[in-house]
Amino acid sequence: MTVLVIAEHDNHTLKAATLSTIGAALQVGDEIHVLLAGQGLAAVVDATARIPGVAKVLVAEEVHLAHGLAENLAPLVAGLARRYLHVLAPASTFGKNLLPRVAALIDVAPVSDVIAIESPDTFKRPIYAGNVIATVQSRDSVKLLTVRSTAFSPVPVAGGSAEVETMDPGLDLGQSRFVSRQLTETSRPELDSARVIVSGGRGLGSSEAFKQILEPFADRLGAAIGASRAAVDAGYAPNDCQVGQTGKIVAPQLYFAVGISGAIQHLAGMKDSKVIVAINKDAEAPIFQVADYGLVGDLFELVPELLAQLDVGIGA
Amino acid sequence: MKVMVAVKRVVDFNVKVRCKADGSGVELANVKMAMNPFDEIAVEEAVRLKEAGIASEVVAVSLGAKPCEETLRTALAMGADRAILVESDSELQPLAVAKLLMAVVEREAPQLVLLGKQAIDDDANQTGQMLAALLGWPQGTFASRVELSEGQLKVTREIDGGLETLALALPAIVTADLRLNEPRYVKLPSIMAAKKKPLAVITPQDLGVDVAPRLKQLKVAEPAPRRAGGQVGSVAELVSKLKNEAKVF
Ligand SMILES: Cc1cc2nc3c(=O)[nH]c(=O)nc-3n(C[C@H](O)[C@H](O)[C@H](O)COP(=O)(O)OP(=O)(O)OC[C@H]3O[C@@H](n4cnc5c(N)ncnc54)[C@H](O)[C@@H]3O)c2cc1C
Numbered sequence: 001m002t003v004l005v006i007a008e009h010d011n012h013t014l015k016a017a018t019l020s021t022i023g024a025a026l027q028v029g030d031e032i033h034v035l036l037a038g039q040g041l042a043a044v045v046d047a048t049a050r051i052p053g054v055a056k057v058l059v060a061e062e063v064h065l066a067h068g069l070a071e072n073l074a075p076l077v078a079g080l081a082r083r084y085l086h087v088l089a090p091a092s093t094f095g096k097n098l099l100p101r102v103a104a105l106i107d108v109a110p111v112s113d114v115i116a117i118e119s120p121d122t123f124k125r126p127i128y129a130g131n132v133i134a135t136v137q138s139r140d141s142v143k144l145l146t147v148r149s150t151a152f153s154p155v156p157v158a159g160g161s162a163e164v165e166t167m168d169p170g171l172d173l174g175q176s177r178f179v180s181r182q183l184t185e186t187s188r189p190e191l192d193s194a195r196v197i198v199s200g201g202r203g204l205g206s207s208e209a210f211k212q213i214l215e216p217f218a219d220r221l222g223a224a225i226g227a228s229r230a231a232v233d234a235g236y237a238p239n240d241c242q243v244g245q246t247g248k249i250v251a252p253q254l255y256f257a258v259g260i261s262g263a264i265q266h267l268a269g270m271k272d273s274k275v276i277v278a279i280n281k282d283a284e285a286p287i288f289q290v291a292d293y294g295l296v297g298d299l300f301e302l303v304p305e306l307l308a309q310l311d312v313g314i315g316a
Numbered sequence: 317m318k319v320m321v322a323v324k325r326v327v328d329f330n331v332k333v334r335c336k337a338d339g340s341g342v343e344l345a346n347v348k349m350a351m352n353p354f355d356e357i358a359v360e361e362a363v364r365l366k367e368a369g370i371a372s373e374v375v376a377v378s379l380g381a382k383p384c385e386e387t388l389r390t391a392l393a394m395g396a397d398r399a400i401l402v403e404s405d406s407e408l409q410p411l412a413v414a415k416l417l418m419a420v421v422e423r424e425a426p427q428l429v430l431l432g433k434q435a436i437d438d439d440a441n442q443t444g445q446m447l448a449a450l451l452g453w454p455q456g457t458f459a460s461r462v463e464l465s466e467g468q469l470k471v472t473r474e475i476d477g478g479l480e481t482l483a484l485a486l487p488a489i490v491t492a493d494l495r496l497n498e499p500r501y502v503k504l505p506s507i508m509a510a511k512k513k514p515l516a517v518i519t520p521q522d523l524g525v526d527v528a529p530r531l532k533q534l535k536v537a538e539p540a541p542r543r544a545g546g547q548v549g550s551v552a553e554l555v556s557k558l559k560n561e562a563k564v565f
């Protein structure tokens with residue numbers, strides 16, 4: 001069975017989530033086709049063609065596809081989708097913006113946030129902020145899925161040699177226009193692929209504290225920085241740091257929740273982390289119910305102390 | 317300019333839901349219900365557009381069983397002018413909701429439809445995008461800022477890497493993210509006034525839409541609970557345990 005994967009990329013490199021999506025695709029089919037739509041794609045095409053399991057790379061290049069506008073991209077994907085039994089995209093803001101639009105164009109009910117593939121038509125997905133896992137069966141002839149990158153292993157980018165096919169890029173429908181993008185500049189790892197994440201909550205009290213307390217600690221660990229909704233709403237951290245039901249879903253080896261109470265919406269985004277450490281001055285905070293190691297006390301004393309001991313303890 | 321807002325009645329976000337013993341669904345008896353939080357944000361935005369003199373009328377629409385009228389009354393109390401309930405006791409999945417909303421849009425001819433980015437019960441995050449596709453309209457999903465000028469809608473979107481701004485032609489669909497605004501607190505006089513505002517009830521049959529579910533929910537289960545590991549007494553103990561027990565360093 002051939003599966004179509006819609007690649008997420010920035011016209012230069014593939015996003016890590018695309019590699020996990022291909023990992024998921026290999027669980028439903030044995031041959032993968034990857035659609036790359038954008039502009040100036042030479043390097044991404046080259047990388048995608050080297051992924052083992054990818055048989056064909058479909059390339060649609062034109063300026064109206066450069067920014068991933070759903071209005072222009074959806075008809076392109078819809079035109080392709082009927083030739084496949086499965087079409088997969090990452091459950092990222094890119095995939096979630098696009099795939100439902102494609103689905104409605106071909107009258108299919110998409111399945112969001114797939115975390116397990118039970119059979120070619122049956123999938124598991126979390127509902128109610130991850131408090132319930134639903135097993136759903138699709139009766140549509142084409143299955144359209146967005147998949148959670150935390151639930152599937154990424155494929156390597158080496159060893160394969162796929163065929164490359166150029167596609168008609170379609171028309172600019174002119175309904176939407178890209179104006180600007182402000183990406184958060186950071187030299188830290190990305191949240192969705194970091195081994196260690198240090199997240200801060202309202203307990204930090206200010207963006208200065210986020211900088212002075214959390215950042216040096218994260219940098220010492222080579223960690224990504226996350227935040228609770230309350231911390232983002234208060235402006236301590238940018239929106240793309242939000243971890244939770246309606247933010248990013250993460251599953252690192254080690255997750256530090258600092259000054260975060262542990263609301264179910266936050267837990268939804270991080271409770272699959274391998275080891276959870278919570279630092280909170282309230283011994284009753286719900287975060288301690290999921291933490292492997294809880295440290296009760298004032299984060300303004302404990303985090304710097306932890307940083308100091310790490311420097312001694314694990315020999316920088 | 318007429319603005320339409322879709323509001324869903326969902327289990328209140330503070331409730332931790334439980335599965336029925338037979339795994340056939342989620343226990344909804346005697347559970348506190350409320351307007352989906354993202355839809356509250358969408359209503360607030362619509363009402364602000366009206367207060368700014370940009371929107372001429374705000375119409376709230378809900379789809380579901382009779383008690384959705386309460387949710388619509390909340391929208392009216394927040395400042396919507398009138399409400400429409402598409403009453404149905406069947407399960408309405410996002411694709412069916414999008415089709416019903418499209419039929420309502422065809423009757424009402426709004427220039428802008430606001431929805432929440434996601435319903436916190438099914439967590440689907442699909443309906444707005446599907447409605448946009450069905451209507452052939454542009455979509456500004458996960459919006460944290462909306463600006464209307466000269467027949468164009470500028471939407472700032474919360475995306476994985478940061479923020480993105482798009483310019484959309486009208487009519488358009490916008491789905492609200494958390495930071496679009498902070499919904500107002502409704503006061504008693506507004507609640508009283510809302511009782512007198514018009515609320516029309518129609519059915520999927522009136523709209524000629526087939527709402528049969530496409531996805532079959534085979535079962536639901538609660539994920540294996542994570543067990544707390546207990547508290548450590550000091551930073552030194554934490555470092556030692558992370559190193560020797562968890563072996564993460
Ligand atoms: C529709 C919806 C979606 C949502 N989505 C998300 C989401 O995706 N992600 C998310 O995180 N939330 C989300 N929320 C919000 C969620 O319900 C909580 O409000 C939020 O997670 C609380 O953030 P917090 O833990 O930082 O703040 P609080 O709950 O205020 O907790 C702050 C914690 O800091 C501790 N503290 C204070 N000072 C100190 C100190 N000096 N030292 C140590 N500890 C200290 C306190 O004891 C407290 O436990 C959502 C809510 C809704 C309604």
Ligand SMILES: Nc1ncnc2c1ncn2[C@@H]1O[C@H](COP(=O)(O)O)[C@@H](O)[C@H]1O
Binds near residue numbers: 358432436439440
């Ligand atoms: N039954 C419904 N009634 C009214 N609006 C709905 C309904 N279902 C979904 N919506 C709207 O669509 C948005 C996204 O829902 P979903 O795609 O289910 O996550 C919600 O925030 C609502 O604005």
